[in-house]
Amino acid sequence: MLSRSKQARGTTLPLYALGAIFFVPLAIGVLLVNNSANRNDHANQVSRDVASMYAQGLDFSTPSNQDIALKVAEGLGMDIRGGKGVLILSRIRVVHSADCAAGGGGHCTNEGFAVITQRYVIGNRALRSSSFGTPTHVDPGTGNVRDWANDVTARAEDFPANLKAGESTYAAECYLASQEPNGGVYSRAMF
Secondary structure, three states: HHHHHHHHHHHHHHHHHHHHHHHHHHHHHHHHHHHHHHHHHHHHHHHHHHHHHOOOOOOOOHHHHHHHHHHHHHOOOOOOOHHHEEEEEEEEEEHEEEEEEOOOOOOOOOOOOOEEEEEEEEEEOOOOOOOOOOOOEOOOOEEEEOOOOOOHHHEEOOOOOOOOOOOOEEEEEEEEEEEOOOOOEEEEEEE
């Protein structure tokens, strides 16, 4: 009986080692996926909260209101001030003939297209550009896009042109860099 327990002990250790070969990478993978899912949830929450504030009329041209958006992100453990994230806010509308008539002309270059009429970038703008496009003529003081009815760089990419005259959509995009090279979490919300 004594020899049988020594033999059992001798085979137990290799079985545990063999199990660890599979279990350890699996456990590490679960932790990494969980961490990424948490960062994704946080990015979604920041996008929703900031887009809601923007849609309700909060003026992000003032530094104090930009600090509010940064504090929302910091409350969820994200370091946007430290250059590890970026918030991109866009007001988007469709150019209708009434917009062209108000501008003094009868026709606009962007008539019938969705355009970005206002843009704010908070954080490290080098991390990621907007999925909607990047207008070239943005007033740095107000965030307003100059001559959005005629500036083709103001066109919003991959955005349906189904808004009624005068309606706007407010979008917030959040990108958080990760430790992996060229990796990160992106989220956007629209109101």
